[in-house]
Amino acid sequence: MGRLTGIAHFVSEKAAIEEKMDSNALRKAKKEAEEDRVRREQEKKMKEEDEAEERQKGKDVDSEKSTVVDAPADAPADEEPIRDHVKLCQVLIAQRMQTQFESRIIRRTIDSLDYENKPILNLPLCHKIYGVLQLTERETVIMSTLVKYVKDRCATLSLNAS
Numbered sequence: 001m002g003r004l005t006g007i008a009h010f011v012s013e014k015a016a017i018e019e020k021m022d023s024n025a026l027r028k029a030k031k032e033a034e035e036d037r038v039r040r041e042q043e044k045k046m047k048e049e050d051e052a053e054e055r056q057k058g059k060d061v062d063s064e065k066s067t068v069v070d071a072p073a074d075a076p077a078d079e080e081p082i083r084d085h086v087k088l089c090q091v092l093i094a095q096r097m098q099t100q101f102e103s104r105i106i107r108r109t110i111d112s113l114d115y116e117n118k119p120i121l122n123l124p125l126c127h128k129i130y131g132v133l134q135l136t137e138r139e140t141v142i143m144s145t146l147v148k149y150v151k152d153r154c155a156t157l158s159l160n161a162s
Helices: 013-061 085-100 137-161
Strands: none
Touching: 013 085
């Protein structure tokens, strides 16, 4: 967006370097997230295999006294919290950009108010003007194509609905 609006920073070499660094950081975060997911799956599989092995040993030693004890429902999960590496990386990138442009870039809307709680934009009321236009040949072709597309689309949708 900054390049489109012509903000000097976003067309500079520094911005290009930052963009490359951000892309590399996101790529690395995605790789780390995938590695973490694979590692957790492997740990879970190994734990399940160990538990199955322990149950089997318990049955072999004393099959009459084998009991299964479930963990209490309110027991905390022993898995580490899943870290979303990509989201963390995106937040860090956004925070860096915010600090660079703090108090310089402001998002305004039609309803934005100034420091005195007055509307920033005082737009006049909308006045509709009706008139007849003479379209050029090119405009007529474009309109005809669009009308045909919409009619075909409506016919297709009505057939699918029935």
